[in-house]
Amino acid sequence: MNAIERAVSIFLAGLVLAFPATVGAQQPPSTPPAPPRAESPPKPGTVNTISDPRATKPLVETRLPSPVAGGVYSVRLVDLGVRLTPGVQYRWFVAVVPDAARRSRDILAGGTIERVDGPEGLRTLVAQASRERLPFIYAEAGLWYDALAAVSELIERAPDNREHRRQRAALLAQVGLPPIDDTEGDKATR
Numbered sequence: 515m516n517a518i519e520r521a522v523s524i525f526l527a528g529l530v531l532a533f534p535a536t537v538g539a540q541q542p543p544s545t546p547p548a549p550p551r552a553e554s555p556p557k558p559g560t561v562n563t564i565s566d567p568r569a570t571k572p573l574v575e576t577r578l579p580s581p582v583a584g585g586v587y588s589v590r591l592v593d594l595g596v597r598l599t600p601g602v603q604y605r606w607f608v609a610v611v612p613d614a615a616r617r618s619r620d621i622l623a624g625g626t627i628e629r630v631d632g633p634e635g636l637r638t639l640v641a642q643a644s645r646e647r648l649p650f651i652y653a654e655a656g657l658w659y660d661a662l663a664a665v666s667e668l669i670e671r672a673p674d675n676r677e678h679r680r681q682r683a684a685l686l687a688q689v690g691l692p693p694i695d696d697t698e699g700d701k702a703t704r
Contacts, residue, residue, distance in 0.1 A: 560577070560578045560609065561576070561578075561607075561609045562574075562577075562594075563575045563606065563608075564591070564605070564606045565605045565607075566602065567602070567603065567604070568602065574594045576594060586666060586682070588663070588666060598627070598629035600631060601629070601630070602629070603626050603627075605625070605626055606624060606625055607622060607623065608623045608624070609622050610622075632655055632657065633655055636651070636655055639651055645668060645671075646668065648660075648661075648664040649661045649668070652664055661685055662685050662686075665678055665681045665685065669682065
């Protein structure tokens with residue numbers, strides 16, 4: 515199993531406090547892609563799917579360009595028009611599709627995400643905290659996705675800050691992800 519397969523084959527489960535939430539590990543598009551037409555053949559790339567267990571169809575399924583370099587990629591749910599209902603455990607998947615004609619070769623990652631209210635007083639604490647303190651506050655509250663998003667935002671703002679990268683590496687290690695080479699900076703959805 516190569517490094518990409520190891521990094522992508524992990525199944526993450528977590529809680530998220532804030533809306534908008536951020537999930538995934540892929541390269542975002544510069545503009546939202548148009549959904550593929552039924553008659554067009556599927557193309558290699560990356561497919562992001564978020565499913566609501568109460569529905570038969572995915573909440574969202576979008577095709578994104580495949581990653582071209584190592585690093586952390588994020589997908590902001592708000593950019594996809596997704597609003598999570600508190601208390602529902604959603605499943606998300608990212609499929610890297612190297613050969614659209616042979617989908618059995620897809621590299622798949624997935625996880626769960628659930629929007630929660632959080633501990634008493636957390637929203638106040640978050641509102642009063644500095645950006646640098648947010649990853650620690652979220653992590654202490656058990657909100658892994660929020661902690662990861664907060665430290666990744668710090669890295670976007672200060673790409674050369676090695677301490678922020680060490681903090682993110684520690685978060686990734688908590689869920690069994692291998693170390694990543696992210697020296698090129700983050701690739702965040704805007």
